[in-house]
Amino acid sequence: MWTPLCRLLFPMSTLGANIPKLKENREYSPKTADTHLTPQFSSSMAIHNHASPSIEEVRVDMAEMRVESRAVALVTNVGSCVAICIHDPVNRCGGLAHIMLPSSTLTRNKSLPSKYADTAVPALTEAIRQVGRNSVCLTAKIAGGANMFPHLKTGALNIGVKNVEAVKEALATKGIKLLAEDVMGTCGRKVTFNVVDGSMFVRNGNGEVKKI
Numbered sequence: 001m002w003t004p005l006c007r008l009l010f011p012m013s014t015l016g017a018n019i020p021k022l023k024e025n026r027e028y029s030p031k032t033a034d035t036h037l038t039p040q041f042s043s044s045m046a047i048h049n050h051a052s053p054s055i056e057e058v059r060v061d062m063a064e065m066r067v068e069s070r071a072v073a074l075v076t077n078v079g080s081c082v083a084i085c086i087h088d089p090v091n092r093c094g095g096l097a098h099i100m101l102p103s104s105t106l107t108r109n110k111s112l113p114s115k116y117a118d119t120a121v122p123a124l125t126e127a128i129r130q131v132g133r134n135s136v137c138l139t140a141k142i143a144g145g146a147n148m149f150p151h152l153k154t155g156a157l158n159i160g161v162k163n164v165e166a167v168k169e170a171l172a173t174k175g176i177k178l179l180a181e182d183v184m185g186t187c188g189r190k191v192t193f194n195v196v197d198g199s200m201f202v203r204n205g206n207g208e209v210k211k212i
Contacts, residue, residue: 060096065114067095067127074193078144080160082167083191085141086124087198091132094195097124102166117166125174140176141200142167143191145183180212
């Protein structure tokens with residue numbers, strides 16, 4: 001009884017004509033296409049990606065130094081050590097030294113000049129000037145020198161303070177202007193230095209990042 005009535009009210013020709021049309025509208029609707037094909041990004045992600053473009057990172061380990069003229073970021077982690085970042089803004093190159101101790105007079109081994117503040121600054125400066133065709137326009141930024149054992153009451157183990165003082169003295173001796181610093185405190189830091197534009201990002205132990 002229902003089948004004849006259904007055929008009477010809705011002829012097969014009418015149903016057949018409507019099915020392709022509905023399918024076509026569902027598949028090619030502009031609104032549907034935008035939903036599936038257009039990536040959805042939050043505003044915070046877009047800002048983060050714009051502010052931190054992709055750049056190759058080159059690791060600099062403890063007691064090492066590296067000079068680059070390529071578009072790279074030199075990266076290191078410091079506690080009581082100090083990261084010395086020297087930039088040549090004219091030739092857009094720079095270098096980073098990860099110093100551990102303030103003075104090379106503490107040892108007879110002179111094979112690692114980047115280990116000590118008094119020898120790392122001259123060595124890094126000379127290497128940058130060779131890459132930058134003897135440019136004399138050099139600037140510096142430093143980070144580190146933390147007191148990693150703040151619970152100890154004696155100041156004998158606070159090598160961080162001595163490192164910072166020695167680095168500043170060595171920079172002044174070479175006539176290099178110190179533009180910015182993020183030093184002392186009681187936590188380690190991750191340092192990222194862009195050798196092309198001279199920007200330096202410092203992430204502390206709490207995950208906070210500052211540009212100096």
